[in-house]
Amino acid sequence: MPGVEKHIWFYFEVGAEGWVTRQVELQGSERTPIAAASLDEWQQAHDAGRLYEYDRRFGITAELPLSEWEGHKPEQLTSEEFEEVWGPARRQIASQPN
Known part of the structure; x- marks a missing residue:
């Protein structure tokens, strides 16, 4: 589901109970990826102490x-x-230096 707020487009993958399982945020007219997060990966990072x-x-x-x-x-x-939307955004963010 896309939505726009302050020139940011939000795309959500929603699970059966309504929780967002993956989320992409694209900014500006160029729709530059600024986030491509997965709830499962976030939880794994949390459990491994790599959340930051x-x-x-x-x-x-x-x-x-x-x-x-x-x-x-x-x-x-x-x-x-x-x-x-997810694939290209995720690849672009993952390829950026930390």
């Missing part, structure tokens, strides 16, 4: 389930549409 490094590089996912958000009108995306 993960957050700094990939960002975090939303902390509330989608059902608790107010004032947002999300657009539905297919899995394929989300992957078309």
Whole structure:
């Protein structure tokens, strides 16, 4: 589901219970990737004591389930549409020096 706020586009993959499982943030008219975070990876980084490094590089996912958000009108995306945003954003962020 994409949304725009202050020239930032948000794309979310949402699990069955409404929690964001992956999130991409693209900034500006160039839609430059600034975050591409996975809840599973975030949890693994947390458990391994590497949370700071993960957050700094990939960002975090939303902390509330989608059902608790107010004032947002999300657009539905297919899995394929989300992957078309996720893949390039993730590769670009991962390739940047720490």
